[in-house]
Amino acid sequence: xxxxxxxxxxxxxxxxxxxxxxxxxxxxxxxxxxxxxxxxxxxxxxxxxxxxxxxxxxxxxxxxxxxxxxxxxxxxxxxxxxxxxxxxxxxxxxxxxxxxxxxxxxxxxxxxxxxxxxxxxxxxxxxxxx
Amino acid sequence: xxxxxxxxxxxxxxxxxxxxxxxxxxxxxxxxxxxxxxxxxxxxxxxxxxxxxxxxxxxxxxxxxxxxxxxxxxxxxxxxxxxxxxxxxxxxxxxxxxxxxxxxxxxxxxxxxxxxxxxxxxxxxxxxxxxxxxxxxxxxxxxxxxxxxxxxxxxxxxxxxxxxxxxxxxxxxxxxxxxxxxxxxxxxxxxxxxxxxxxxxxxxxxxxxxxxxxxxxxxxxxxxxxxxxxxxxxxxxxxxxxxxxxxxxxxxxxxxxxxxxxxxxxxxxxxxxxxxxxxxxxxxxxxxxxxxxxxxxxxxxxxxxxxxxxxxxxxxxxxxxxxxxxxxxxxxxxxxxxxxxxxxxxxxxxxxxxxxxxxxxxxxxxxxxxxxxxxxxxxxxxxxxxxxxxxxxxxxxxxxxxxxxxxxxxxxxxxxxxxxxxxxxxxxxxx
Numbered sequence: 001x002x003x004x005x006x007x008x009x010x011x012x013x014x015x016x017x018x019x020x021x022x023x024x025x026x027x028x029x030x031x032x033x034x035x036x037x038x039x040x041x042x043x044x045x046x047x048x049x050x051x052x053x054x055x056x057x058x059x060x061x062x063x064x065x066x067x068x069x070x071x072x073x074x075x076x077x078x079x080x081x082x083x084x085x086x087x088x089x090x091x092x093x094x095x096x097x098x099x100x101x102x103x104x105x106x107x108x109x110x111x112x113x114x115x116x117x118x119x120x121x122x123x124x125x126x127x128x129x130x
Numbered sequence: 131x132x133x134x135x136x137x138x139x140x141x142x143x144x145x146x147x148x149x150x151x152x153x154x155x156x157x158x159x160x161x162x163x164x165x166x167x168x169x170x171x172x173x174x175x176x177x178x179x180x181x182x183x184x185x186x187x188x189x190x191x192x193x194x195x196x197x198x199x200x201x202x203x204x205x206x207x208x209x210x211x212x213x214x215x216x217x218x219x220x221x222x223x224x225x226x227x228x229x230x231x232x233x234x235x236x237x238x239x240x241x242x243x244x245x246x247x248x249x250x251x252x253x254x255x256x257x258x259x260x261x262x263x264x265x266x267x268x269x270x271x272x273x274x275x276x277x278x279x280x281x282x283x284x285x286x287x288x289x290x291x292x293x294x295x296x297x298x299x300x301x302x303x304x305x306x307x308x309x310x311x312x313x314x315x316x317x318x319x320x321x322x323x324x325x326x327x328x329x330x331x332x333x334x335x336x337x338x339x340x341x342x343x344x345x346x347x348x349x350x351x352x353x354x355x356x357x358x359x360x361x362x363x364x365x366x367x368x369x370x371x372x373x374x375x376x377x378x379x380x381x382x383x384x385x386x387x388x389x390x391x392x393x394x395x396x397x398x399x400x401x402x403x404x405x406x407x408x409x410x411x412x413x414x415x416x417x418x419x420x421x422x423x424x425x426x427x428x429x430x431x432x433x434x435x436x437x438x439x440x441x442x443x444x445x446x447x448x449x450x451x452x453x454x455x456x457x458x459x460x461x462x463x464x465x466x467x468x469x470x471x472x473x474x475x476x477x478x479x480x481x482x483x484x485x486x487x488x489x490x491x492x493x494x495x496x497x498x499x500x501x502x503x504x505x506x507x508x509x510x511x512x513x514x515x516x517x518x519x520x521x522x523x524x525x526x527x528x529x530x531x532x533x534x535x536x537x538x539x540x541x542x543x544x545x546x547x548x549x550x551x552x553x554x555x556x557x558x559x560x561x
Contacts, residue, residue, distance in 0.1 A: 006332045006333075008315060008316065008332065009387075010281060010285075010316075010383065010384075011281060011284050011285040011418075012284050013166060013167070013283075013284040013287070013319075016141075016166075016167040016170075016284065016285070017166055017167050017170040020141075020167060020170040020171040020174060020175075021170065021174055021177070021178060022177075022178040022179070022497040022498060022499075023473050023476060023497060023498070023499035023500060024178075024497075024498050024499060024500065024503065025178055059479070059480065059481070060480055070317065071316050071317060071318055071319070072316060072317075073316065073317040073329060074329070077315065077316070077332065079316060082477065083476055083477070084475070084476040084477075084500055087476065087477060087478060087479050087480055087483065088480045089480070090479035090480065091479055091481075092456070092460045092479045092480075092481040092482045093460075094451060094454065094456055094457055094460070095391060095451075096450070096451030096452075096457075097249060097250055097253060097391050097392055097450055097451055097454075098245040098246075098249045098437075098438060098450045098451060098454025098455075098456050098457055099245065099246060099249050099250055099386060099387060099391055099456075100246065100387075100456060100478070100479045100482070101387065101388075101389070101391075102246075102383070102387040103315075103332070103333075103383070103384065103387045103388045104332050104333040104388050104389055120500055120503065121503070123500070124475075124487075124500060124503060124504055127480060127484075128475060128480070128483050128484050128487050128504070129484075129487045129504060
């Protein structure tokens with residue numbers, strides 16, 4: 001089972017606090033490796049808070065933790081805080097502005113039982129330095 | 131023990147200047163008036179910190195002397211055909227100025243985090259100008275405050291209380307005398323504080339602003355809904371904006387990062403310009419990093435342009451989309467970099483970040499980051515605004531002094547000093 005969604009990225013308070021501890025701290029990495037989904041979408045996939053989910057776009061795929069949230073007031077919208085996890089599935093084009101499209105990307109969401117969230121060194125070795 | 135008052139907070143573009151810190155044995159032990167993000171920085175700045183310069187040897191980062199790290203960085207930049215000097219949004223203006231000088235010396239690009247935050251605002255400003263004001267004027271006068279695409283409660287936690295809807299001004303005494311509107315694609319904690327929340331459909335901000343401009347002119351909107359909203363709600367919002375005495379539109383990355391990008395900013399400025407036919411209305415970007423505005427100011431007064439400036443021709447050349455760090459990396463055109471107080475590997479899209487991993491680069495940062503872990507050279511620096519003084523520009527371009535509250539750890543220099551050492555070394559080698 002999976003559902004299609006519009007992926008948004010942005011700030012969160014936990015991300016803001018985590019980055020001040022250090023960009024490789026456990027708290028920072030935890031704060032940016034979550035995905036807010038509408039509670040109804042989570043229920044339909046049998047997902048609860050903390051379950052692993054895989055988010056896939058045309059640019060890549062990443063496993064993060066599910067976070068059913070009241071911030072998402074419409075089904076079909078998902079949100080990942082700014083950071084390395086979100087950027088593993090963002091596109092490089094900037095429409096000649098320098099600015100990539102960090103908000104509004106089409107994505108698919110599916111449960112990822114048994115899969116775990118990569119740590120910072122694994123993200124580097126498996127996604128960026130191949 | 132000493133209590134230091136009126137410290138300017140080095141976190142976001144609010145630059146709150148009322149922070150109080152208690153210092154014991156050269157360590158901040160208590161902090162007052164801080165938001166949760168600011169308190170986290172002031173109370174943890176000395177933890178989880180790398181204090182040694184590092185240079186990659188046989189594939190691994192190894193501790194070295196500062197002289198060796200500076201020397202290796204100078205070599206990397208001197209051996210490059212098209213280096214990029216990037217970052218500085220969390221540096222003082224003094225370090226930024228040396229950064230521009232270094233870019234000129236090595237004949238490269240000077241760019242900053244504007245590229246992935248309010249670059250489209252700069253482009254919109256070039257096209258349309260920007261009817262704006264200071265945050266003080268908003269506090270004293272604004273009776274209608276609109277946040278568009280900004281979750282200020284999480285990105286700028288004290289903005290509402292210090293400068294906008296909940297602030298106590300000379301002519302507006304507080305929240306009861308002001309209306310707060312939030313327009314966003316999510317019902318964020320900020321949206322839940324609003325008198326009116328407008329849930330715009332993702333990627334349709336431009337359409338909504340166009341419809342608002344039509345509604346202001348009493349033109350018929352020949353649709354039942356616009357951007358996911360009933361036309362009646364668009365007309366209600368237009369009337370609210372038209373009938374206020376002093377309105378302000380604060381906008382965030384919800385406009386700059388979404389479909390339309392700089393065209394969204396064109397349209398937002400045009401909307402505000404139209405509103406000035408009816409009332410006083412201003413617009414202001416919600417700048418994120420505490421001195422990204424300063425980097426735009428410094429780069430502009432030194433080169434004529436606010437970011438993405440190519441100095442390889444011997445004169446400044448500015449062409450976002452061509453000279454922006456993201457695009458240079460995407461096309462694989464730059465061949466070395468110096469990254470100052472920034473973490474592009476964590477904040478650029480994967481394909482762009484992968485190309486940064488293919489070129490040699492050095493990092494200057496108080497903390498380790500993903501970008502530092504993959505660097506050729508890492509140089510730890512002091513936290514400007516805590517361990518080093520400097521100057522910064524608030525989001526409304528008001529300059530404020532950053533204080534040195536405690537001494538940095540022994541042997542740790544400011545970023546201004548480190549960039550200066552690299553510049554000096556390059557000049558010495560070239561003589």
